[in-house]
Amino acid sequence: MYGLVNKAVEGFVKEQLGDDGWTQVCAKAGLSDPTFISMDAYDDSVTYNIVGAACEITGLEASAILEGFGRYWMLYTAEEGYGPLLDMTGSTVHEFLDNLNGMHSRIRATFPELRPPDFEVTDETEETLLLHYRTERPGLAPMAVGILYGLAERLGQEITVEHREKKADGADHDIFYIEVIG
Numbered sequence: 001m002y003g004l005v006n007k008a009v010e011g012f013v014k015e016q017l018g019d020d021g022w023t024q025v026c027a028k029a030g031l032s033d034p035t036f037i038s039m040d041a042y043d044d045s046v047t048y049n050i051v052g053a054a055c056e057i058t059g060l061e062a063s064a065i066l067e068g069f070g071r072y073w074m075l076y077t078a079e080e081g082y083g084p085l086l087d088m089t090g091s092t093v094h095e096f097l098d099n100l101n102g103m104h105s106r107i108r109a110t111f112p113e114l115r116p117p118d119f120e121v122t123d124e125t126e127e128t129l130l131l132h133y134r135t136e137r138p139g140l141a142p143m144a145v146g147i148l149y150g151l152a153e154r155l156g157q158e159i160t161v162e163h164r165e166k167k168a169d170g171a172d173h174d175i176f177y178i179e180v181i182g
């Protein structure tokens with residue numbers, strides 16, 4: 001994944017575990033004091049190894065770490081200059097999710113080797129929708145959940161996310177049932 005993601009993971013780990021915690025995580029992940037460049041593409045194993053090392057050190061499940069990271073991702077991207085893009089993509093959760101693929105496509109201008117996930121909204125009502133999440137990468141659904149909560153917070157809305165269908169349990173793809181409750 002792009003360095004932007006790894007830098008965000010670094011920021012999240014440092015926020016949670018401090019600079020020493022980050023050094024420990026890197027050592028366990030087999031990385032010595034890495035300097036990530038936002039616009040360089042890295043092998044996915046770098047990101048997975050960091051998350052795996054953070055699990056071993058904290059004793060937390062990967063899903064808990066990934067969900068926390070997802071929430072952090074929204075703050076991080078806004079700070080890294082993507083705020084206007086986020087604002088343009090939608091002012092409500094419904095509108096934003098309808099435009100999410102377009103948003104990832106737009107950033108391809110900056111990240112030519114981007115392999116973004118695919119999102120499809122179905123069964124929309126005023127308060128609810130189903131979000132279909134398709135990706136070539138395993139295990140990142142909790143990150144999507146965290147990003148969704150972070151997104152709602154940014155937009156001043158409150159949501160619940162129910163993970164209805166799980167690829168990890170043999171479903172064709174992951175499906176989230178999202179309810180906007182305020």
Ligand code: HEM
Nearest residue numbers: 001002005077082114115116117135136137140144147148
């Ligand atoms: C301005 C905001 C955002 C930026 C700049 C951004 C950018 C990126 C980048 C660079 C990647 C790594 C893909 C690669 O390196 O090939 C990624 C992955 C991902 N993005 Fe976004 N993204 C943003 C917002 C969102 C939002 C709102 C969601 C909503 C759920 C989302 C869901 C994901 C997920 C789940 C992945 C993990 C990769 C995968 O599932 O295959 N992103 N994004």
